[in-house]
Amino acid sequence: MGKEFQHGDAGPVETTNAVLEVFQALSHPVRLEICKLLMSRQYSVGELCEILKLKQYTVSQQLAILRKAEIVGTERAARRIFYFLNNDKVRRILRVSIANLVRPPEQVEISELDRKHQTGAFASVR
Numbered sequence: 001m002g003k004e005f006q007h008g009d010a011g012p013v014e015t016t017n018a019v020l021e022v023f024q025a026l027s028h029p030v031r032l033e034i035c036k037l038l039m040s041r042q043y044s045v046g047e048l049c050e051i052l053k054l055k056q057y058t059v060s061q062q063l064a065i066l067r068k069a070e071i072v073g074t075e076r077a078a079r080r081i082f083y084f085l086n087n088d089k090v091r092r093i094l095r096v097s098i099a100n101l102v103r104p105p106e107q108v109e110i111s112e113l114d115r116k117h118q119t120g121a122f123a124s125v126r
Helices: 013-026 029-038 045-052 056-068 087-101 111-121
Strands: 072-077 080-085
Touching: 013 056, 013 080, 029 045, 029 056, 029 072, 029 080, 029 111, 045 056, 045 080, 056 072, 056 111
Parallel strands: none
Antiparallel strands: 072 080
């Protein structure tokens, strides 16, 4: 069995691994952007490709990772498959993160963004 929870501990190994899997899945800029889009409605792969300006292979690969982490689900309509955000806990994490971490454009220093981008301090979506 898994490790028992004790005060000051991160909890059972299974819990830690589940949390890591979700955060790793969300840590890629394309996957995060896909999740943000799926917060509002369902999209087909083609629609996501068009919005993100990426090839189908790339989007499909990222969706597979999100499906494996049980963050997105699928629904078939005739010959098309639609993707949706199926994890309400992840939806709440994204809402809180976006609400608390996004600064209004007037607060963002362009020089700060350029410096971070040049040093590789963060990844960004094209």
